Amino acid sequence: MKKQRLLPYRQSVPSILLFQIISSLALQIWMSCFSVISRLLIRSTGHVAVTSGEFSFLFTTWQGILLIILAIVNLFLFVAVDLNALVILCNRLLTGEKPSVLYCIKEGFLSLKRFLNPPGILVVLYVSLLSPIIGFELVISLTRGLYVPKFISSVIWSNPLFSIGAVILIAALFLVGVLFIFILHGTLIDGMTLRKSGSNSINLIRKNKKKFFLEILRFFLVFLAVFAAAFVITAFIIFLSLFLQIPESVLIPITVFSLSLISCVMLMFILMTMPLLTLKLTSLYLDFKSEGEWRYEERENRKSPIVIVTAIVLVLLICLTTVSVSCFYNELFPGKVTTGFVAHRAGGFEAPENTAAGLDVAYKMGASGGEIDIQRTSDGSYIVLHDNTFSRVAGVDKKPSEMTLEEVKQLRVDGEPVPTLEDMLDASHGRLTLYVELKGETADKQMADEAVKIIKDRNMTDETVIISLKYDLIDYVESTYPEMNTGFLAFASFGDTAELNCDYLALEEETATVDTINSIHNNGKKVLVWTVNDDEDIEEFIQSGADELITDNLSGAKEIIEELDNQTPMERIVYGVLDIFDSL
Known part of the structure; x- marks a missing residue:
C-alpha cells in the first residue's frame, strides 16, 4: 500500500524536475528582459528608481503607466506558468496522458483568457499577493518572499486590537484558500467557469474535509x-x-x-x-x-x-x-565583525526614546550611532519626537507644530525632558554618529536648511547624517549641501537604487539583499538596514556586508557581535556556509 501511495511521486519526479528547470529558466530570461525594459522606462522619466519615497511619476507619465501594466502582466504570466501549467502537467501525469512540458506551458498561457474577468483577477491577486503573506503554500515564484515589512508588522503585533484583527484576517484568508483550493483544477481540468469551479471546490472540501486534512498533514510530515x-x-x-x-x-x-x-x-x-x-x-x-x-x-x-x-x-x-x-x-x-549598530530612536528598548539619556545609554552599550526624529514647533524650534503627537510618549494629544518650545519643555518622556536637536547634537558629539531624520508634516526644505545650519554651527557635519523617507528632501540636501552626509530611508525600491542621490541608503530588511548591498557599495555609498530587532535577523544582517544596522535591540546586537567576534573556525564555517545557501 505504501509503495502504491508513493508510486505517483516516484514516477512523476523526472517530468516535474524537467518542468521546473525549463519554466524557471524561461521566467528568469523574461524577468531579465523585464528588468532591462523597466530600467529604460524609469530612466526615460528622469529618475533612476521607483522607491517608497518617489513613485508618483508612475501615475503621471506614460512610461510609469506602461510599467504598471507590465507589472500586472507579470503576475498573470507567472500564474500561467507556476500554477496553471503545473496543474495541467500533474493532471496528465496522473491520468496517463503524455506529460509534455512545453505543451503544458503552452496550455497554461492559453488558459489565461479564463482569468480575464473579476473572479480571475481575484484569484491572481490572491495567489500572487495574499498567499505568500499569510503563509499559504500555493504561490508564484515572483512573489514567494513577499511579506509585510517589519516596521509595519511590529506596530500591528504590539497593539492588542490590531493583533486580534490581524489574526482574524489571516485566518479568514487562509480558510478562503482552503475552501477554494481546487478552483484551478476545476477550471483547467474540467473546463468549468471560475464561479462554478469555486462552488465545486467548496463542496468537495466539505464532503471530504477529514480525508483532505489527513492527506495534507501526511504530505508535510514526510517532508x-x-x-x-x-x-x-x-x-x-x-x-x-x-x-x-x-x-x-x-x-x-x-x-x-x-x-x-x-x-x-x-x-x-x-x-x-x-x-x-x-x-x-x-x-x-x-x-x-x-x-x-x-x-x-x-x-x-x-x-x-x-x-x-x-x-x-x-x-x-x-x-x-x-x-x-x-x-x-x-x-x-x-x-571580526565590521558592521556596527545604530540605536533606533536614540536608545532603542534600553532607554526613554528620542532623549539625550537614550544616546548616553547607546554610547555605553557600544553603538556606533543613534537615530533621532526631528519636528518643528509652532515658534520654529526643532524638537525630537517620532509620532505625530505627544500622546503616546508624554500623554499630551498635541502636535509639535501646535506647541511652542517652552510648552514642549514642560513635557516628560519616562521622566526625561523632550530634547531639541541642539541637545542631541551636544549629547552625541565626539561619541556617536547622529542620524537625524526629517520627520512628520513639518519635514520640508525649511527644516532641511535650518537643520543643516544648526549642525554646521556646531562643526558636526562629519558626525551627522541627515535622513528621511522623503527622497525629494534628501535629493535637495545632497544637491544644495554636498558637504553634508545624507541618507534615504527606503522600504521598497525597484530600479537602479544604488544611483540615488545620497551618501547612505537605508534599506528595509526585505529590500536589503546581498546583491543590492554589493551594488550600493560598488557605487561608493554606505548601507543601513532598518529596523532590525530579532536576534536571528540581527545576526543575518551583521554578516550581510551592511555598514550599520538600525535596531531597538541594543543588548542583543552587542551580544551577537561579541559572539561572532569570538567564534571558533568551525562555527565560522558552519554559520557562513548555511548563510550562503540560505541566500540562494
Whole structure:
C-alpha cells in the first residue's frame, strides 16, 4: 500500500524536475528582459528608481503607466506558468496522458483568457499577493518572499486590537484558500467557469474535509521527516569529525562538504515542494470528484537523463563549494565583525526614546550611532519626537507644530525632558554618529536648511547624517549641501537604487539583499538596514556586508557581535556556509 501511495511521486519526479528547470529558466530570461525594459522606462522619466519615497511619476507619465501594466502582466504570466501549467502537467501525469512540458506551458498561457474577468483577477491577486503573506503554500515564484515589512508588522503585533484583527484576517484568508483550493483544477481540468469551479471546490472540501486534512498533514510530515533526517546525518558527520579530533586542514573540507550536501538536498526539496504538493492536490481532486473510484495507473518506467544530469550538477556544485571555501576560508568568513549598530530612536528598548539619556545609554552599550526624529514647533524650534503627537510618549494629544518650545519643555518622556536637536547634537558629539531624520508634516526644505545650519554651527557635519523617507528632501540636501552626509530611508525600491542621490541608503530588511548591498557599495555609498530587532535577523544582517544596522535591540546586537567576534573556525564555517545557501 505504501509503495502504491508513493508510486505517483516516484514516477512523476523526472517530468516535474524537467518542468521546473525549463519554466524557471524561461521566467528568469523574461524577468531579465523585464528588468532591462523597466530600467529604460524609469530612466526615460528622469529618475533612476521607483522607491517608497518617489513613485508618483508612475501615475503621471506614460512610461510609469506602461510599467504598471507590465507589472500586472507579470503576475498573470507567472500564474500561467507556476500554477496553471503545473496543474495541467500533474493532471496528465496522473491520468496517463503524455506529460509534455512545453505543451503544458503552452496550455497554461492559453488558459489565461479564463482569468480575464473579476473572479480571475481575484484569484491572481490572491495567489500572487495574499498567499505568500499569510503563509499559504500555493504561490508564484515572483512573489514567494513577499511579506509585510517589519516596521509595519511590529506596530500591528504590539497593539492588542490590531493583533486580534490581524489574526482574524489571516485566518479568514487562509480558510478562503482552503475552501477554494481546487478552483484551478476545476477550471483547467474540467473546463468549468471560475464561479462554478469555486462552488465545486467548496463542496468537495466539505464532503471530504477529514480525508483532505489527513492527506495534507501526511504530505508535510514526510517532508519534515526528510529535513530532520538530513540535519541529523549532517550533524553526526560534523560531531564525529570533532570527536575524532581531525586536524583543521581536514576538518574544514569535511564540514563544508557536509553542509553543502545538506544544503543542496534542502534546496532540491524546496524546489520540488510546490510541484509535489500540486501533484498531491490534483490526485485528491481526481479522487474526490470520482467519489473514490479514481485509481492511479502505473506507467511504463522510462529512463530520464534529467535526474542524472541534475545529480551531476549538484555534485559539481558541492565539490566547487568545498574547494572554494577551503581555499579562501579567511576571506569568506572574516574573524571580526565590521558592521556596527545604530540605536533606533536614540536608545532603542534600553532607554526613554528620542532623549539625550537614550544616546548616553547607546554610547555605553557600544553603538556606533543613534537615530533621532526631528519636528518643528509652532515658534520654529526643532524638537525630537517620532509620532505625530505627544500622546503616546508624554500623554499630551498635541502636535509639535501646535506647541511652542517652552510648552514642549514642560513635557516628560519616562521622566526625561523632550530634547531639541541642539541637545542631541551636544549629547552625541565626539561619541556617536547622529542620524537625524526629517520627520512628520513639518519635514520640508525649511527644516532641511535650518537643520543643516544648526549642525554646521556646531562643526558636526562629519558626525551627522541627515535622513528621511522623503527622497525629494534628501535629493535637495545632497544637491544644495554636498558637504553634508545624507541618507534615504527606503522600504521598497525597484530600479537602479544604488544611483540615488545620497551618501547612505537605508534599506528595509526585505529590500536589503546581498546583491543590492554589493551594488550600493560598488557605487561608493554606505548601507543601513532598518529596523532590525530579532536576534536571528540581527545576526543575518551583521554578516550581510551592511555598514550599520538600525535596531531597538541594543543588548542583543552587542551580544551577537561579541559572539561572532569570538567564534571558533568551525562555527565560522558552519554559520557562513548555511548563510550562503540560505541566500540562494
